[in-house]
Structures are given as C-alpha cells and as structure tokens.
Amino acid sequence: MRKLIAFVAIAAASSVPACKKTGPGEYEVQKPVIGTQTETVTTPTISVGTETTRVEVPKVTVKRDTAAMQIPTVRVNPAKKKY
16 A cells, blocks of 8 residues: 555656646646657636627606506395394
8 A cells, every 4th residue: 555655656746847838828748658748738818808888778668547447346245034
C-alpha cells in the first residue's frame, strides 16, 4: 500500500512540470505517450459587457361600462307545519 502511495506521489510530482505557459492564453502541454509529444493548447477567452436595447410596451386602456346586470336571487319558503 505504501508503494502505491509513493508511486502516485511521484507520478503527480512529475506531471506538474509538463505544462509551460507560452503566451497569453496559450500553454504547451506534453502528452504521456511512448516518449513525449508536445502540443500547444489555447484557452478560451471571455468578454463581458452590456448592450442597450429599446423595448416597446403596448399601451393598454380599460373602458368602463355601466350596464344593468341581473343578479340571481334565491327565496326559500318554509314548509307549513301540520300538527
């Protein structure tokens, strides 16, 4: 178990110097193949800003109308008591 941990630590330490910055946003990376193969990797750039946009909002008007409305009514006639 200790040999495995030591091997992982050595592998991690040896992989760190495999990257080298070559320019703004560019890194040179060595691939672990038979021997080594070097490639240049370009990192993406991000631009953040704001834009002004004009939005047209429709004007909504409400027409008031007074009209006669029929309201339903309920009348309950109690039953006559028969004694």
